[in-house]
Amino acid sequence: MATQADAQELAALRALSASIGQSPHLTQAAGGNTSLKAGDTLWIKASGTWLKDALVDDIMVPVAMAPLLKAVEQRDRAADLPQGFTIAALNPRGLRPSIETTVHALMPQRVVLHVHCVDTISLAVQADGEAEVARRLDGIEWAYVPYFRPGLPLARGIAEKLRPGVDVLILGNHGLVVAAETVAGAELLLRRIRSLLARPAR
Numbered sequence: 001m002a003t004q005a006d007a008q009e010l011a012a013l014r015a016l017s018a019s020i021g022q023s024p025h026l027t028q029a030a031g032g033n034t035s036l037k038a039g040d041t042l043w044i045k046a047s048g049t050w051l052k053d054a055l056v057d058d059i060m061v062p063v064a065m066a067p068l069l070k071a072v073e074q075r076d077r078a079a080d081l082p083q084g085f086t087i088a089a090l091n092p093r094g095l096r097p098s099i100e101t102t103v104h105a106l107m108p109q110r111v112v113l114h115v116h117c118v119d120t121i122s123l124a125v126q127a128d129g130e131a132e133v134a135r136r137l138d139g140i141e142w143a144y145v146p147y148f149r150p151g152l153p154l155a156r157g158i159a160e161k162l163r164p165g166v167d168v169l170i171l172g173n174h175g176l177v178v179a180a181e182t183v184a185g186a187e188l189l190l191r192r193i194r195s196l197l198a199r200p201a202r
C-alpha cells in the first residue's frame with residue numbers, strides 16, 4: 001500500500017499532470033505521460049487517458065516494476081505489453097498502462113515526466129540537432145536517444161544510453177523525459193530544460 005508521503009506526491013503529480021496536459025506545446029491529445037514510483041509499484045498514466053483530465057478522472061494505473069524491467073533486460077517481448085504487469089488488486093477499473101511505461105520504469109528517479117515537447121522535437125530533428133542540444137544543455141546530465149518505436153525497442157535504446165546521474169533524455173523525433181526525486185523537482189527541471197531548448201538559435 002502507498003504511504004502517506006506517496007499519496008501526497010501522487011496528488012501533487014496529478015495536479016502537475018493536469019497543468020502539463022493543458023499546454024499544447026507539451027502534449028497533444030492523449031500523448032505524454034507522467035509517473036511516480038511508490039516502493040516497487042510504478043503509478044503511470046493509463047493508455048488512452050488525457051493528462052489534462054488528471055484531476056477530474058482516475059488516470060493512473062499501478063504496474064509491478066521489477067518483472068517489467070526484467071523483461072526489458074531479457075529482451076522479452078512481454079515488455080511491449082505493459083498491461084501484463086498491472087497490479088490487478090489496485091486497478092479496479094482495469095486501466096491499461098501506456099506503451100511508454102518502460103521509459104518511466106527505466107529511470108531510477110521517483111518522478112518521471114514525458115512530454116512531446118514541440119521545442120524539443122523541432123530542435124532535435126535538425127541536421128545538427130544533437131550538437132545544438134548539447135550546447136544548450138551544457139552542465140545538465142542528459143542523454144540523447146535516437147528514434148525507436150515505443151515499447152521494447154525504445155526501452156532498449158534508453159537502457160543503452162542511461163548512465164548514473166542522467167535525469168534528462170532527449171528522444172529523437174519524439175520528445176523529452178525529465179526525472180527527479182520529487183514532483184516539485186521534476187516540475188522545476190522540466191521548466192528549466194524547456195527554457196534552455198526554447199531559446200532562439202544562435
Ligand SMILES: [Zn+2]
Pocket residue numbers: 032100114115116174175
Ligand atoms: Zn512519447
